[in-house]
Every structure is written in C-alpha cells, then in structure tokens.
Amino acid sequence: MSIMTAPQSHRVWITDPEPIEGAPGNLARSLVSLVPVTYPHVLVRIEYVIRDGERIEGPYGIRIQQAPDLEASAWQPLAATLIRDLPVTQLERAARLALSLGLRAPSGAPLTSGIRMVEMAPPPELIPERAAEMVRERHPDVNPDDGPGALRRWKRLIRLAEVQLEYAAAIAAGEKAPAAFVAEKRGVAPGTVRTWLHGAKQEGLEYKGGPDFSAVATSPVNED
Numbered sequence: 364m365s366i367m368t369a370p371q372s373h374r375v376w377i378t379d380p381e382p383i384e385g386a387p388g389n390l391a392r393s394l395v396s397l398v399p400v401t402y403p404h405v406l407v408r409i410e411y412v413i414r415d416g417e418r419i420e421g422p423y424g425i426r427i428q429q430a431p432d433l434e435a436s437a438w439q440p441l442a443a444t445l446i447r448d449l450p451v452t453q454l455e456r457a458a459r460l461a462l463s464l465g466l467r468a469p470s471g472a473p474l475t476s477g478i479r480m481v482e483m484a485p486p487p488e489l490i491p492e493r494a495a496e497m498v499r500e501r502h503p504d505v506n507p508d509d510g511p512g513a514l515r516r517w518k519r520l521i522r523l524a525e526v527q528l529e530y531a532a533a534i535a536a537g538e539k540a541p542a543a544f545v546a547e548k549r550g551v552a553p554g555t556v557r558t559w560l561h562g563a564k565q566e567g568l569e570y571k572g573g574p575d576f577s578a579v580a581t582s583p584v585n586e587d
Contacts, residue, residue, distance in 0.1 A: 372484070372535040373454070374398040375461040380413045389415045395458035398430050400537055402449065404439050406430045409458045419462055422455060453537050460534050464570075484532035484570065494524035501567045523563040530560060531570045 375398075380391035391413045398406055410424035427446060429438050485493045498505065498520045507517035526545060533541035542560070546553040563569060 372532075373400050373457055373537060375457065375535075377462055380416070383412070391416075393462060395462050396431075397454055397458055397461075399449070399454060402445070404430050404433055404437065405441070405445070405449070407449070407451075407454050407458075409455060411459075411462055413462075419459060422458075425451070425455075450537060450539065453534075453539055457534050457537065460531065484528060484535045487529075487532060490525055490528045490532070491521075494521050494528055497524045497528075497568055497570075520566060520568065523559055523566055524568045526556060526559040527563040527568055527570050530556070 376396045378394045380393045383390045383392050393411050393413055395409045395411065396406055397409070406428050408424075408426040408428070409422045411419050411421040412423060414420055427441055427449070429441075498517070502520055505513060505517050505520065507514045526549075529545045529548070530541050533544040538544040540553070542556045543553045546556045549556070
C-alpha cells in the first residue's frame with residue numbers, strides 16, 4: 364500500500380443551524396463557508412436547510428466573495444473565468460461533509476459568533492492512530508489478542524476505518540474522484556474502495572469527527 368502524502372485541505376467554517384421563522388416543519392438554515400485550497404483568495408458560501416436537526420437539504424444558495432482574512436490590497440476581481448473554473452461540485456461535496464460533521468458534534472463547546480471551524484479529516488500521518496481509536500470505541504469487544512479469528516476481524520475493521528478516513532481526507536483536499544484517489548494509493552479498483560466504504564458504514568465506522576473549537580475563525584463571516 365502506498366503512503367498517502369499530506370494534502371492541503373480547504374478551510375471550512377459552519378454556522379449553527381438557525382430556525383427558519385414561519386417555515387413548515389422543523390427547519391433551520393445553516394451556512395458553510397469554504398476557502399478552497401486552490402483559490403486561497405476566494406470565499407465560497409453555501410446555504411443549506413436542516414430538517415429535524417439532522418437531514419441536510421439543498422444547497423439553496425451559493426455566494427462567492429473575497430476571503431475574510433485577505434487584506435484589501437490583495438483583493439482580486441472575481442471575474443467570470445474564475446467563477447467558471449471553480450470546482451463547485453467538489454466544493455459542495457466538501458461543504459456537505461463539513462456540515463454533517465458539525466451536526467454530529469457534541470453540544471456545549473464554546474463558539475464565537477456561532478461560527479466554528481470544522482476538522483473534516485485527520486492528517487494522513489494520524490489516520491492509523493485515529494482508525495484504531497474508532498475501532499476500539501465502536502467495537503470494544505474485539506481484542507486482537509484473543510486468537511486468530513479475533514485478529515482477522517480486528518485487521519478488517521482497521522482497514523475499513525482507515526479507508527473511511529482516507530476518503531474523508533480526499534474530499535477535504537478537493538479531490539474530484541475521492542474513491543479513485545484512495546484506490547490508486549491502495550493499489551485496488553475504485554469499486555473495491557466503495558465496497559469497503561459500505562462495509563465501514565455497516566460496521567458503524569463512519570467518520571464522525573467534530574468541529575475543532577481550538578481554531579475558531581478569527582475573522583468571522585458577516586451575516587448580511
């Protein structure tokens with residue numbers, strides 16, 4: 364298996380869901396703001412609706428503007444060619460992942476202006492350690508020292524957890540085809556990776572990383 368190099372990731376912030384007054388049902392509005400790794404001077408804001416506190420619907424709006432921490436002297440025109448070239452599909456997929464992680468985060472952590480930065484995936488060098496933590500947390504009954512059968516199951520669960528984390532990291536890095544990216548690194552077919560991702564979901568090994576509250580945005584995006 365090839366070692367995954369550490370890719371850069373989008374910078375992502377989410378706003379806490381805000382109830383939509385007068386809307387039918389239990390609906391709330393949330394904004395995801397991304398500074399794409401390939402366009403560090405651009406901020407892309409994507410609006411979603413959250414139903415019943417967990418179901419993500421949309422997107423219902425996309426706005427492009429200057430990055431919030433960019434000096435005015437460094438501003439660049441957001442020309443039609445830039446808007447045309449932005450990888451909107453990949454950015455929307457990353458935004459949806461970030462929002463799903465934020466919705467799973469524990470409550471009660473400190474926020475600044477309701478805006479928080481999200482860790483979409485651990486750095487590649489920490490994936491083996493995080494995968495082992497996931498397996499121990501969600502399958503505490505599996506002990507690799509209990510015999511050959513237990514060791515085989517442990518190794519399978521570790522592989523599924525690692526693939527799930529590698530897939531999340533590929534999305535965070537803006538890869539156009541994250542399953543194919545992971546497949547190339549592991550020397551397997553993309554279909555094999557998708558099978559492993561399905562297996563990870565069945566085993567309860569979906570990545571549920573939460574917001575990194577130690578890195579709250581220092582220049583919050585103004586609501587307008």
